[in-house]
Amino acid sequence: MNIPELNKRILQLVDIKASGSVNKFSKKINISQQKLNRLFILDKRTQKYPSVPTDIIVNISEMFVNINIDWLMTGRGEMFNNQSNENYSNNNIVTGSGNMQNNNSNNNQLVADDNLFLENAFLKKEVKILREQLEMQKKFIEILEKK
Numbered sequence: 001m002n003i004p005e006l007n008k009r010i011l012q013l014v015d016i017k018a019s020g021s022v023n024k025f026s027k028k029i030n031i032s033q034q035k036l037n038r039l040f041i042l043d044k045r046t047q048k049y050p051s052v053p054t055d056i057i058v059n060i061s062e063m064f065v066n067i068n069i070d071w072l073m074t075g076r077g078e079m080f081n082n083q084s085n086e087n088y089s090n091n092n093i094v095t096g097s098g099n100m101q102n103n104n105s106n107n108n109q110l111v112a113d114d115n116l117f118l119e120n121a122f123l124k125k126e127v128k129i130l131r132e133q134l135e136m137q138k139k140f141i142e143i144l145e146k147k
Helices: 005-018 022-028 033-038 054-063 069-074 108-146
Strands: 092-094 100-102
Touching: 005 022, 005 054, 005 069, 022 033, 054 069, 054 108, 069 108
Parallel strands: none
Antiparallel strands: 092 100
8 A cells, every 4th residue: 555645745844844754744743653654664564555644634734834735735836935045946846746846937926815715714724623622622532520
């Protein structure tokens, strides 16, 4: 079984942002190395790669604000929201396929609007998940109080 595309994109970020060191990257995003490393190792019991937990995505997006969330989640678009990444020249960006491309177009406002829309959608999903978790915790507390 091949490593899932989202996991591959996170591995690309590990290469770019931490010189390939999962340990360094995990410290940067405040996630345990073991938890991050699991994403890249086939589970022997299920014969599948684990899905990426939400906290890893959130921590990546908070630590590296220039990462394009749409690229991270879907592989569409460029890796970076702008061209200010220290690892690339001002006229080059990395596309979702990992290829370098020259980008001199003036569509930054459209890209910014799209990214805000996607980030908003991502945050709405996160809020929904947190509300569901809160409801489960409330029910659990009610059960404990009855005992």
